[in-house]
Amino acid sequence: MVNGTRSGTAPDMRLDGNYLAPVVGGACSFNLVHVPRDCIVTLETIKSGGGESLEVIIANCGPAGINPRGEWSAAQTYVENDVVTGGGNAWRAKANAEVNKGKKPINNPDFWE
Structure with a gap:
């Protein structure tokens, strides 16, 4: 859970570009399960004329495990970190800027290890 205080007049805060809280x-308080990759999140004020981010x-955050x-x-x-099986093997998905869909592990070492 992320809790915090904010001075100023921003009506809403955004967490990591996705979650809003009044x-x-x-x-403000975000009551959700959100495990950032590196234990760092970005909080943004949302208001007309532009906001600020921090x-x-x-x-008490640790690295995410495998899925x-x-x-x-x-x-x-x-x-990244999805693990699949097939043919008696297991593969872990690597980080990749492209979408990993239809990329068979045995044939795509840029996507799997």
Whole structure:
């Protein structure tokens, strides 16, 4: 959970560009499960005329683990640290700027290890 206080008149705060929370009485709270890759999040004030952003470190945060996804499927999209199986093997998806969909692990070392 991310909690904080904010001085000023911003009606809303945004977390990592995705999640909104209202500012009530100068405070905001995000009650959600969100595990940032590097334990750093960006908080932005949302108001007309432009807002401000601030990077903050999340307390009691650890690196994310792997995501077991079962048998590889050409129909699924995979992201970094997804683990798939097939033919008696297991592969971990690597970080990649391209979408990892239909990229069979045995044939795509840029996407899998």
